[in-house]
Amino acid sequence: MAKRRSTADFVLERDDYKCIRCLACVRVCSYGANFYDERENMVFTENRKCVGCHFCEAICPTEAIVVQHNPLAIRWNAHWTSEVVTDIMKQAETGGVLLTSMGNDKPYFTYFDRMVLNASQVTNPSIDPLREPMEIRTFIGKKPLSLELEESEGSVALKTQIAPQLKLEVPIMFSAMSYGSISLNASKSLAKAAQTVGTYFNTGEGGLHKDLKEFGENMIVQCASGRFGVNVDYLNAGAAVEIKIGQGAKPGIGGHLPGEKVTEPISETRMIPVGTDAISPAPHHDIYSIEDLRQLIYAIKEATRYKKPVGVKIAAVHNVAPIASGIVRAGADFVVIDGIRGGTGATPKVTRDNVGIPIELAIAVVDKRLRDEGIRHLASIIVAGGIRKSSDVIKAIALGADAVYIGTAALVALGCHLCQKCYMGKCNWGIATQDPKLVRRLNPEIGARRAANLLRAWALEIKEILGGMGINAIESLRGNRDVLRGVGLQEHELEILGIKPAGEAW
Amino acid sequence: MVKGMRKKILVKEEYCIGCRLCEIYCVTAHSQSKNLIRVFRYELGELAPAVIVEEREYTTFAVQCRHCEEASCVRACITGAMHRDSSTGAVYVDRDKCVGCWMCIMVCPYGVIKRGTGSNKVASKCDLCLDRELPACVENCPNEALVLTEVNE
Amino acid sequence: MRYLIIGTGPAGIAAAEKIRGLDEENEILMLTSEEIAGYSKPLITYFLGRKVNEDRMFYRPPWYFEERNISVMTSTKVIEVNPAKKLVITESGEAINYDRLLIATGGLPIVPEIEGLNPSEMEGVFTFTQWKDSKDVAKYITDNDVTEAVVLGGGLIGLKTTEALLELGLKVSIVELSDRILSNTFDKKASMIVTSALQKRGCNVYTNDTIVQVKGKKKITKVVLKSGREIKTKLLIIAIGVKPNVGFLKESGVRVNRGVVVNEHMETNITDIFAAGDCAEFYDPRLGKSSTIAIWPVAFSEGEVAGYNMAGERVSYQGGIPMNSVEIAGVATISVGNTSAEVENVEILEYESDKRSVYKKLVIKDGKLVGAVFVGDIDRAGIYTGLILQKVDVSSFKDDLMRDDFGLVYLPKEYRKKLMEGELKVWLE
């Protein structure tokens, strides 16, 4: 093979005066980018191998390392950007589909950043969350339209039968990430964080590892088209079941875990032979209509004795509103909508970057549609795909969501630096890898502490903002689009979002 | 036997990533300059880390003196240099007393005593960094593979 | 109640420490025939070689005993033990009673019969087991301008003394009866390396030889070897070994074989009388064998066991093995356990570096490590000692034992786990 013609994406600069030849950087780089030359007594880097994960930079005891973008890898051009040119070069070399990971990184509009929140002034006093109670507990599941009460001997009892619910101490959960796409230590970190904070993590479609069973009360189990590891015990192991139809990073396509990643423990949890490819077909082969979906939902409800909420996850696509309506009518207790920024362990770049719609618009249209049809109470709406901060959570809920799922943000809390190389399985941070040498780099105790901290921090911020708006319960925020105003948005976009432009009063 | 609380470093084998930062921070904590770069440039010859990182295929871990309850090194020491401090419960080497007979090296089942080099030809081992709040290796381990605990005896 | 301990060596001191740890009230009285208590015997050669000054000789300084409320009587030699009356008689005629007695009198140097030699009458001939010997030799060297010396015995004490004499600039000749020096603990190769290091420092080593005649009137002037060689010398050090110091027990009824016979609790045949250290002969019920191993760590451990049991805590001794660490002529050496290949059915692993500066040997019997020799590179030797003492089956990682980077990581996971959690008690139980 001829010398590769593409240039390095990153340049690693090492301050030789500061470098103490401890070789930590050499030891830790799983891509083998750093090496030591004994004769020169120097540490060097092969820039082309560097994926920009910053692990060595974080480890280097003397801060001798700076990893930078190769500023002029490709001559600057607004149209033929360096990414475009590099992609062409790679494809010219390989002749294959370009794979990538994590969420869409293109500069599409982020509506969250074009919406601003309200606050109380003079006429409606704001609330200090440190002094007054602030309720952000959230319940996920079917709600009754009205409550029937029974009075007997001076006491009141609830007569209405309440459908099974999930109780969230914060309106944030960890989205589905399978053991296989992420390491067991990453799963353990999230599971433990969910347990401490009082929320849920999601097994993803990879089945349930035995070490995670103990977290059942804080777990949502997923049932996807591959049906890996799904049996009645699995369905009953968690607090809820989620049927996965699609995901934001790869709407319309399935998944593929190559055979070499199907190691002994993975094979055990997925219930497939070691070394075989784990293929999730694009559709569920038993679901070709809403009626088919209803059958699966009820089959699962039967299997779980109607004790657990059953939800359906779809990618946000053009027809998201009517599809969501169909899902609710099919009996789902919650609908999960994953926007175009949704992350993944591996996806074709062309799909990730071009298919789907922004989550903000999807929330607005789904919430509106369900309200218009009078079925909003039948299911909770959980939204995902690029939730980055507490203000995104608040805005999503104001647009109509009940709760959010975070995936990328949770992984960043565990150490992820968004190098987008999950599909290579060599994650230096021990997150998206099954290599035992790398997995051990993520100590679940640290991971759990950090992920829980993130949830706590966001919860505090949410309370702060709610208080500022004079609201003392998250219930009063849900679908309360009056607290939002658009900045720099077109009239029709404002209409879809159901919000007024900034400057317009009630 | 010493009664009471005593500090101990736990080794969490499953989380050591083999970076060996513990070693260099140990050396630095016991150096003159206490500065990584200066230690590397001017002081390295005389210093050896008291923590040893072992590595084999997928297993790596760091090990330093366990400050044994019934310490073999204290038994074998012919000068009394190796002793248990009754206030801290830790096992120390009195550098002034040690004659470098290496009886302790012969018996320590962890192999964590080193022969001092150069002008320090005395036994050298972990002193639990008792002048610091946290031992240097524990404080600088990026993955909490070394954890300080207190045990009651 | 009085605990009486005869001997202030490591066995006696370890016992006193353990007793005090368990019993803060009752009297502990220690006796020593020497003028000074609490110094370290192995340091007397360092003292002679001026590597250690007077202050650093103290293994346990005088205040150490005071602090723990332990009384010490120096220059008090016991000449008789009377178990019926529970008392001991000293040379000066004093009777000291006891409730529990520990005999920790160590060893006495062995002096062979040589024509023309009467050590007590001839000047310039010394044994070397007490601080006093060291002081006397040092004085004799200066007073008589001694420039050369003969050391009889190429064992541990002989070589350590040689080392000290070399330090003082003397020319030393070692005379050793067997075919090599340190023959008790070293195999041929290890001896060779040490021998040539000694020779490089100008030392003569005569093996397969011994002294048959000593010449000189009041002071020694010459020794004659069996081989016929004559060596002019003003100084002769006799270091051919020690024997248990038990003569004063003759009439006592305490059972003595080579040493005072003790069981795993360091108990003698007589109630309330214990023995430990170089003077004791430990009968190991599991091996059905008894042994006297005159080394420091064994003396200390036996002392600990005795102390525990004297104070009422039942602790069993796990048995010791011979081991030693000596640096001779700049070469660090360690030998542990059974290191000779003469035993049957053993497997030997060996490593020798190019320039012969490093030599390692391991002896395996029935899948277990039973002996180890390290010359030149002794780092992490204790891990092997641990394996020997714990009788770990090494078959599964035998091929790793000789690796350069051999360490805990090569040990079976279970053993390592126990070790790391500090669950293994190496010497006692």
Ligand SMILES: Cc1cc2nc3c(=O)[nH]c(=O)nc-3n(C[C@H](O)[C@H](O)[C@H](O)COP(=O)(O)OP(=O)(O)OC[C@H]3O[C@@H](n4cnc5c(N)ncnc54)[C@H](O)[C@@H]3O)c2cc1C
């Ligand atoms: C020069 C030299 C170097 C050595 N180097 C080493 C070494 O490197 N490593 C090693 O492991 N071992 C070494 N040894 C051996 C080690 O010193 C002994 O194994 C150890 O001292 C034995 O301890 P012990 O308590 O049994 O007896 P000792 O230390 O011999 O103590 C005996 C005590 O009993 C007292 N005593 C004796 N008889 C009477 C009596 N009748 N009345 C009152 N008191 C009495 C003595 O005064 C003394 O205090 C060395 C020994 C010598 C002499």
Ligand code: SF4
């Ligand atoms: S980690 Fe830093 S100091 Fe160590 S070798 Fe790499 S660049 Fe140098």
Ligand code: SF4
């Ligand atoms: S610093 Fe921590 S992770 Fe790195 S080698 Fe030491 S113990 Fe292992």
Ligand code: SF4
């Ligand atoms: S040096 Fe070794 S024997 Fe001594 S206390 Fe430390 S680990 Fe135990």
